[in-house]
Amino acid sequence: MRHVTDLSALGWTAERLAELPPDSAPARVSRVDRGRLRVLGACGETRVHPAAVLYDEAGTGGPAVGDWVAVRGELAVAVLPRRSAFVRSVAGRTSAAQVVAANLDVVLVVDALVGETRLRRVERYLAVAWGSGATPVVVLTKADLCDDVPAAVAEVAEDALGVAVLPVSSVTGAGLDAVRALLGPGSTGAMVGPSGVGKSSLANALAGRTLAETREIRESDGRGRHTTTARELHLLPGGGMLVDTPGMRELGLYDDAEGVDTAYADVASLAAECRFRDCGHRSEPGCAVAAALDDGSLDPGRYRAWRKLQAEAHRQLLRVDARARAQERARLRTFSRALREQPNRPR
Known part of the structure; x- marks a missing residue:
């Protein structure tokens, strides 16, 4: 150090x-x-x-x-x-939270340009990153193993609204200067992402020395294996700082409703145009979301991911917020009363 x-x-x-x-x-x-x-x-x-x-x-x-x-x-x-914090919920049915890293200027959401489809995973990390108070940036590693880097980057950029998407290779050095530019003197970034996407190799390349051990990639899918075992703040040659984090098998949202709507700004904007404020986006008249799904302007997979994260954030809010739980119980009572008072309700 x-x-x-x-x-x-x-x-x-x-x-x-x-x-x-x-x-x-x-x-x-x-x-x-x-x-x-x-x-x-x-x-x-x-x-x-x-x-x-x-x-x-x-x-x-x-x-x-x-x-x-x-x-x-x-x-x-x-x-x-804290000026900012990347926070996730602890696994399981609990209201506990874990602060992954604090006082960040930028969150580097790291994934690889090889292997399985990454869009939904990147979206989840971006939802938490937007809620952190720091600026999210998507970094796509292993560009040297990808046959069509521009097409792969464009696919991610289409969903990563308002976020820079940077392809890099820790082997050839391509794209590293763009990442270094984000970590100027006195600024702090954190790398987050699943295991095996090349975070340790990226950290070593940015530092110009070995910060974390790496393992050879698997021939079957081009992915590496988890090597980082603890979060640690490293000083970089250019004066910036970088937090390397272990791969996360599970990234649970913690009070990130605003982050979800920012990550899915296109879907949230459509939802705001629905005729009814409490629209369920199913068969209600005047539903802008349903109309976008019907005409193909909204990807059904992206819509389902938005609904899933919205529901997850709502459940977590109910776990941690007593007032929110009381409001939810009141809403359910009102809904049940309305059902009972329907004139055509079967007896």
Whole structure:
């Protein structure tokens, strides 16, 4: 790890001074190891213990990679307010959340230009990335193994509305300068994506040295295997920072309704044009979504993915928000009462 004494190189800004508790010093979390934090500060890299009061039931309050913490001696006593955070829900029927990385300027949604169809997977990551508060960018790796890179990029770009799509090759170096340009001095990016898409190779290529071990790709589908085992913040030669994350078998949404509508802005815009505000987009008259499906201007697969993520975000909201649960119960009671009061209802 390169030694840093100027905190601005780690993304520190003067306005954060007001957020520091008395008699503490700022440091940035580069790794979380079994309850201990590896942090970068004015004195270089050190290890500190997080105070118990930093953790909450939701799981979002504890220190995460990329967080700024206030340190007194060997104790982190506070997590400073986050400017952005990539958050996913913990697997299972739970309201708990996991902060993958915090205080990001850009989220690099990484997938490979080989193997299985990637559109729905990229859309899911973009929904969470839009909800993070950072700028999402799609990075498509292994361009050297793709027969028609422009066509593959165009296919993803058609669905990744308002997002740059960059093809790269960690082998030939093609496209790496465009990614480096996103990670200027003091800026922080995080790579997210499934296992085997080349995140570790990309991190090594951007850093110009080995940050993470890599494994040879499989001949059957051109995909690699999971190598990164923990999230870690790395300093890059150009002055930027990069968080490498393990591949995610499951990316659950956590309170990301707004991110879903941003990722699917075309579908959300159609839904806003429906005659009825509570349109179910099935057989209701004046449904703009149904009309777009009928005339072929809306891809049925993209529509189904939007509905699926909307429902997932709604379920998660009900788990974490007591007021939302009460409103949902009231809505269901009103709906049931309306059914009972229908004059032609079978008795």
